[in-house]
Amino acid sequence: DAGVIQSPRHEVTEMGQEVTLRCKPISGHNSLFWYRQTMMRGLELLIYFNNNVPIDDSGMPEDRFSAKMPNASFSTLKIQPSEPRDSAVYFCASSLAGTRSHEQYFGPGTRLTVT
């Protein structure tokens, strides 16, 4: 398996533009997580899905952020409009809920820079 795939790996955009980050989880996994990592705040959970349904989006900073999971093999995180304070590395992770392991598999991340 290729692992969790994220695209793009790097994104540079201007303030006010729309940004869409993409994630393909590991085949067969039924839970998907979006995290944001900064030096100041560390790794923060934004939202997670079980069986394509959003379970907890309390970590989404504000209405400018939205996430979708239209099917088991694809998810998007959208920021509209983007702001400089959104600059961070965004990680997607997947896991197989209901097993004893609970370990999460992370993608390589998308480094977002908003100027």
Place this chain on the structure above:
Amino acid sequence: SQKIEQNSEALNIQEGKTATLTCNYTNYSPAYLQWYRQDPGRGPVFLLLIRENEKEKRKERLKVTFDTTLKQSLFHITASQPADSATYLCAPANQAGTALIFGKGTTLSVSS
């Protein structure tokens, strides 16, 4: 609010010594706790999981303890090597689901 603290942002040790990293949590009663390793420019990688009813878990040179009374987990790397240099994150998790809250991590540097 739930809080996770990992000891000192950076830990420097000599090759061959044992590294001990600390994870303390407050306002939290996790059912289990996970440890991850993160290398620069990469996503975290799972290392070990320990459950609330387990005192200790080992995997090769790694050992994790979990004290629910002290609300603390210790992560040990014995016979440390320069290749162990990385940031280590702890993540307690609740009973209901698989949502993780991560500590900010401790960056370990092992010098030869």
